[in-house]
Amino acid sequence: MREKAARLQRSAELWQRGADGERATGEALDALPQQYWTVLHDVAWPGRPRANIDHVAVGPPGVFVIDAKNWSGAVTLRDGHLRQAGRSRLSAVSGVDAAASAVAGVLLPTGAAVTRGILCLAGDSRVSGMAGSIVVRSVSDLRDYLLSLPPVVHERSLPELADQVRTRLASAAVSAPTGAGRRESAKLPRPQAAARPAQSAERARRSGISADLLKLLCVVALLVALATQPQIFAKAATGMAELFTSSLQPDASTDPVSGSTDAPSVGTEKTKQARERKRSRSAQP
Template sequence: MAAGEGASDRARQAGERVERLRQQLQQAERAQRAWEAGALGEALVAERLRELEDDGWFFLHDVHWPGRPKANLDHIAIGPGGVVVIDAKNWTGIVQLHHGELRQNGYRRTSTVDSVLEQAGAVAVLLEPQHRQSVSGWLCLVGQPELRGTTKNGVRIQGLNGLSDALRTLPPVLDATTVRAIRGYLEQLLGGSRSPGLWTTAQLAATNKNDAASSTLTTRRTASRAQPVRQHSTRRRTRKHLSVTGAVIRLSLVAIGIVVLLNIYQGL
């Protein structure tokens, strides 16, 4: 090995480690900025929603996403206009809604829009059937405060500046008593220490299968218990038939005896 080659290799390896650490640091800094921007966006949305408190609206912030223990719902607004699940986004760049398709810097944001639908659906199934139609999913854009519209799959895109007015002008679908009841129910269910679960189709199928097996077992047990009863009933009917036959025979013998005695008496 030539002079200095060992030190040169170690210097190269150290430089590679430094570069990897620098990239990890940059990635962590980007994640930090994204989380900070998200937190700021949620705070701004919550502040804007407070403008509706005098209009009969109630709000839940940062609550559990039903069925997803590690995820949360940013905001749920409950008021005369229904139950609105709001996902807040503080995006940068160029955000456009064109022909029902949401894009950021030219890239489709389909997964984000679909996520809003999933959030609304998870909340809807917690409510009674007559109230599920009143649940909707909105995407509130903090960095694009004037943007508004609706995606192809029905998600409302609403900029921050028009959020309170958009909720206030929704047609009334819930009375005050129902609003308070839903608010209390969702607050208790989603604001606790544990995320509520949701039934999946696989779980429902397993439950139905178990119910069917239990029903079959119950039927078999009932049949096995009923069998001796039918046998006893048959025996009782047989004994009853024999007793009636015996009585008829005895009466016939008595009648014959009487006739014989009368004939003997007349012969005397």
Template sequence: MSTAGHGARQQQAAARRSVEEAERKLAAARAREHAWSAGAAGEEQVADTLAGLAQLGWVVLHDVAWPGRARANLDHVLIGPGGVLVVDTKNWSGTVTVDTDRGLRSNGYRKTKEIEAVQTARQALLTLVPALPPEVVAGLICLAAQDQEPVLLDGVVVVGRGQLLQHVLQRSAVLGAQAVMETAMTLGTALRRQPQDRIPAQAGPGRAPRNTAKPRAGSTRPRKRPARSARAGVLKLAAFGVVLGALVLFPDEVWRAYMSVVTAVVTPVADDLTQDLLGNVVPTTAPAP
């Protein structure tokens, strides 16, 4: 025999689990929002730091496409006398350590993937400027919230935002002014963001998937629209049914309406045609004197 309130307590427990799951998802969403906000703020700060390079023969590109990755971007790309530099900004909070033995760490966690990402980005840039020697293209991680003298870790320079500008300007000159302009034009075009292709909506219950096939090259036929054709067929069938029903139920009224249309529309047209024909007939006999 169940006790009083047993069913209500079960519903309360289920509701509590739903609340806890919703709170967990909300906390995760807030953490993601905070991370993106901090990342954007860090990139803006680094962009401000790099603003003076334009007067010193450098071209600076911000938030450009990552070659070969549709949903990724490169924070900053610098082209100047010191070469081509891809800069990844990290606005980490807490304790950040950089050591040639222990690597790059944030709050004790090793950031190996971040180093590998910059290595991959550097390789992607090398494919766009094959005429340049590989040593001309370099990868950097800029710590937006920490001071850090440049340290080379697995081919990637880790440097603080306060030391970034000095590190860039102290690089050995490897590109002349013309080479800087040509390289900047090449990369500026290749790294320009393209509009994302629209993702077709997935078919739900009772709904056919959208036809996203592209027409063949040279074909002028319009793309088929099965759903629209089906609706047109239904409308035509319904109209035919209405006319047929009217003929069965109200034959006299339909006949009078038809004759009215003929009288109002067809008869004037027929009269005009008759007059035109009579006017073009050539009389076979001479008119009476």
């Protein structure tokens, strides 16, 4: 139980540390000039209903998908390789790249062309540079970095782009808690009951196809046998004809007209004798 409590305590610390990093990153983004910048926090990941994106900022330099990290230990960026405490953080960089691609995928081409990903390091890390196509910045200089970028979106087009991002990225706050390590929200119940009719219909369709295929194979086998071994079917037809003919022939002991047998039965002979005796008595005086 102590070991379990220690694991839970460690997990709670990681979640709290991540929440602090997201909060610090959100405060840096909220400090951007509101007349030019639109900032969204904790939005749903397009195409992944159980995942979220920490922050999205829209301004004159374009659309920025920002993932906050509050790592402990030394963070270094050399030759495009990001490491934390000596371990490669390529998976984190790839995650930011995938999130930026997902956001760009739901925007119009003009918005998708100016969408980029930023990995923001909270805490005491002072790292800046590029890890592949992803910008790496510390939270302390995130605001100044965004303001230093040249504008690529016309001032008149900014409200339209901001509305497009706002309407196409739903909030994930109701389905995903805030904190470190949270990339997947609570599992949603699967609509199994709704899927059963479709599954039953699919099984019925497959069964029908299997039955039709079996019938077709039987017909093909019959035709092949008829073409290769015709004498077998000739013998079978002759046997069936003889059997049918023999079943229709009358028995030799049966009268074909009356249906009675040639030899009279015992009961019939006694009846005739009794009638003859009665006729003889009635004829005597």
